Amino acid sequence: MTAEQVKSLFRQRGVTFTRWAEENGYSRNEVYRVLNGFTKARYGKSHEIAVKLGLKPDSKAA
Numbered sequence: 001m002t003a004e005q006v007k008s009l010f011r012q013r014g015v016t017f018t019r020w021a022e023e024n025g026y027s028r029n030e031v032y033r034v035l036n037g038f039t040k041a042r043y044g045k046s047h048e049i050a051v052k053l054g055l056k057p058d059s060k061a062a
Contacts, residue, residue: 001054003035024052 033039041050050056
């Protein structure tokens with residue numbers, strides 16, 4: 001999915017990114033940085049966030 005698709009899905013479901021971040025153990029700022037492309041999300045926590053949001057495939061699932 002693209003970041004815009006993720007944002008649209010969250011709006012449709014009425015879920016805020018702040019709530020999602022808290023429920024998944026991340027800071028709101030980290031999630032916004034991944035969603036808005038400020039972080040490349042190649043590894044570490046940002047990559048984990050991107051995978052959970054559906055922005056990147058899970059490389060461990062293969």
